[in-house]
Amino acid sequence: MSTATVEITLSEAIHEYTRQNYTYAWWNFEHTAEQNGWKSIGMIVDAMGSPVSSSTSSRDYQYVTHTYALHASNAETIEKILGEDSAGLEWAHGPGDCYVYNADHVATVEAVEGIEGRLANYGILNEDRMSELEYEENHSDEFECGSEDPDCGCEANSHSCREEWWGAIDSGRDDVEAATYWCRYCRDWVTVTDVDRMDIDRRINGRREWWQFTRADFSSEAASKHADSQARYRREIRVWKEVGQLDLFSGEPAPTTDDLIKLMGL
Numbered sequence: 001m002s003t004a005t006v007e008i009t010l011s012e013a014i015h016e017y018t019r020q021n022y023t024y025a026w027w028n029f030e031h032t033a034e035q036n037g038w039k040s041i042g043m044i045v046d047a048m049g050s051p052v053s054s055s056t057s058s059r060d061y062q063y064v065t066h067t068y069a070l071h072a073s074n075a076e077t078i079e080k081i082l083g084e085d086s087a088g089l090e091w092a093h094g095p096g097d098c099y100v101y102n103a104d105h106v107a108t109v110e111a112v113e114g115i116e117g118r119l120a121n122y123g124i125l126n127e128d129r130m131s132e133l134e135y136e137e138n139h140s141d142e143f144e145c146g147s148e149d150p151d152c153g154c155e156a157n158s159h160s161c162r163e164e165w166w167g168a169i170d171s172g173r174d175d176v177e178a179a180t181y182w183c184r185y186c187r188d189w190v191t192v193t194d195v196d197r198m199d200i201d202r203r204i205n206g207r208r209e210w211w212q213f214t215r216a217d218f219s220s221e222a223a224s225k226h227a228d229s230q231a232r233y234r235r236e237i238r239v240w241k242e243v244g245q246l247d248l249f250s251g252e253p254a255p256t257t258d259d260l261i262k263l264m265g266l
Helices: 012-020 029-036 065-086 106-121 127-138 161-170 194-205 220-242 257-264
Strands: 040-043 091-093 099-102 180-183 188-191
Touching: 012 040, 029 040, 029 091, 029 099, 065 099, 065 106, 065 127, 099 106, 161 180, 161 194
Parallel strands: none
Antiparallel strands: 040 099, 091 099, 180 188
16 A cells, blocks of 8 residues: 655755755755645745745854844744734744745745745844844943944044943942043043043032142142243233232132143143
8 A cells, every 4th residue: 555645846946046046956855845734835035036045154154244133124024024914934044044934825835925025125134123133132242342443432432431441430349549540432541641530520529729639639740830821820810910910819720620621731
């Protein structure tokens, strides 16, 4: 007694792809159809007639971030659409990580036509999800940016080293008297400048007026610049007074901290 073999009908997309790409001719679509109890099997293809990948692993795309995000987001969207339209029973992952489906199931065929139409017109099924995956892949480490976009708005790309130091001081990880500090974003030691110290001093002690600063608040180089600036300032004041262009007792406000910084050339 012989058992009759059920003939499996392959879609035109499968015939066309395997005919043009003979290396994939061994893909056993008939076996996949038999496993799922289908008499007719189709394959989801893109605008070029190539099978749409079901892989969501960046390794399968040679870790090329944009390519991975595009195909992985499309795969997620396809599975969501097919799952809603056929309760997940009329499609499967076929040979070579492609998507196959029951070509006799009307709702699934209509869903596939909609998917292929969107792929042909736009290439992207969910742009927001693609952007999310691309961002996540480029920022697997919160202190590192792998994006090629110079305007990437992530913390690693737009951080302030001084804010990083202040966070370390505020949390007790660093000392306010340190000469250098470690920036986790730059992954390097950063030299503390006089401007850094003045800013941190303001945050800790509040704003000071110009006369409240001493040489100890600055490096020897900055203190020397300040002394030279003040000497030049006094000479200019004397000259202006001698020619009658300035009244030292006119009630003009004293220099502010910002004036001091400018005079010092910081």
